[in-house]
Amino acid sequence: MLAMSRFQIPATSSPEMEPEIWRRLPEELLERILARLPLETFLNLRSTCKRFHSLLFSPSFLSQTKTQFLPPLLLLSHPQFHNNFPIYDSSLSRWRTLTLPLPQPCGPHLISTSNGLLCFSLQHSFLICNLLTKSIKTIDFPTYPFVLATLISPPSSTSYKIFLLSSSSSSSNSAFVYDSRIRNWARFKGHDPILSESSHQEGVFFNGSLYFTTREPFSVMGFDLEIGKWERMNVNLPEELAFARLVSDYKKKRVFLVGGIGRNGISRNVKVWELGEGARNWVELVSLPELICRKFVSICYHNYEHVYCFWHDGLICVCCYTWPEILLYKVGRRTWHWLPKCPLLPDKWSCGFRWFSFVPDLFALA
Structure with missing residues (x-):
């Protein structure tokens, strides 16, 4: 026993690997290790040294991280949050807080997200931000005030567009489109239809156009982002609609309609339809359970x-x-459920909740 005790390591000691050994770690092996870190850990690690920060722009590292540590997140915006945003990771069923490096005290207001980019509204301009690359672009308003704004950045694209519908007297009946490739706004004159009564509903992107629902009598209008032309979708909507909202899964080129069924503006049921093949009709998928x-x-x-x-x-x-x-509504399983209230929200807040889908993307350029 005495002989064995000479070789026992004290409980208080913690052996460390020699720095020389870490320096010899092959670059490709280091990239594989870092690519498997959780997103939050990697973002904190980037600020420790120039070597880790430069990995963000390494093609070999980007090819590994593209599908490994960037889960889609639900992001909640509220006027009282300022630069802190609660996010929900559905893959881990976990809430976190996201802090964005935004200018203060200008009070930026999040209005749209697309393909890893966030679009904020400031006093006289938009702020386009990619929180992974920490790139920020300021774009002046072409007109003010405006009815709505939608950011469009398709997957695998290195550019984006901003759609803006004017409500000012000097440029009424006009739509504006900003193209990041030419860094300029284009104005398209003409009749702008009476869109949905919801000021919180963005346009949905499908086949190069943005689509919106109009007020009663309900219809679907599309705006071609290239030629700037409005066109009504020649598909009859379901009868007895109390409200209508569009949803687009543009990766799989599917368009859905969420609508209330009832009379005199009172919904007795809520249903989901999908735009049929060839955009000829709306096919009913499911009704909301009674409770x-x-x-x-x-x-x-x-x-x-x-x-x-x-x-x-x-x-x-x-x-x-x-x-x-x-x-x-989980489309693949055809099931409904509620995502409970975020535990970070104070009980006294009763309005101002704006949710966004946020898919972090290292390739999205602001």
């Missing part, structure tokens, strides 16, 4: 202007500006 429908209707209280919908990683998200929960 969930009762809760949804009580939340809206038949005031559907606060309802907006969007696509997120196989989910159709149905949200209300005045309610902190999200109603989720």
Whole structure:
């Protein structure tokens, strides 16, 4: 026993690897190790040294991280959050807080997200941000005020566009499109249709156009982003709609319609349809279960202007500006469920909740 005790390592000691050994670690092996870190850990690690920071622009490292550590996130914006945003990682069923390096005290307001880019509205300009590369671009408004703005950055694209519908007297009946490739706004004059009563519903991107629902009598209008032309979709919508919202899964080129069924502006049921092959008709997919429908209707209280919908990683998200929960429909499993209120929200907040789908992307250029 005495002889063995000479070789025992004290419990308080912690052997460390020699720095010379770490220096000899092959670059490709280091990249593989770092590529498997959680997103939050990697972002914190980048600021420790120039070597780790430069990895973000290494083609070999980007090819490994593209599909490994960048999960889609649900991001919640609220006027009281300023630069801190709660995010929900559905793959881990976990809430986190995301802090963005935004200028203060200008109070940027998040209005749109697309393909790893965030679009904020400032006093006189837009702010386009990629939080992974920490790149920020400021773009002056072409007109003010405006009705709505939508950021469009298709997957695998190195450019983006911003669609803006003017509400000013000097440029009424005009749409503006910013193209990051030429860094300039284009103005398209002509009739702008009466869009949906929801000021929180963005246009949905499909086949090179942005699509919107109009007010009653409901219809679908498309705006071609290249030629700047409005065109009504020649497909009859379901009857007895109380409200209508569009959702697009542009990766698989699918368009969905979420609508309330009822009379006199009162929904008795909520259904989901998909645009049929050849864009000839709307095919009913599912109805909202009765108990969930009762809760949804009580939340809206038949005031559907606060309802907006969007696509997120196989989910159709149905949200209300005045309610902190999200109603989720999982398309693949045809199931409904509620995402409960974020635990980071104070109880006293009763409105101003704006949810976005955020898919971090290292290739998206601001």
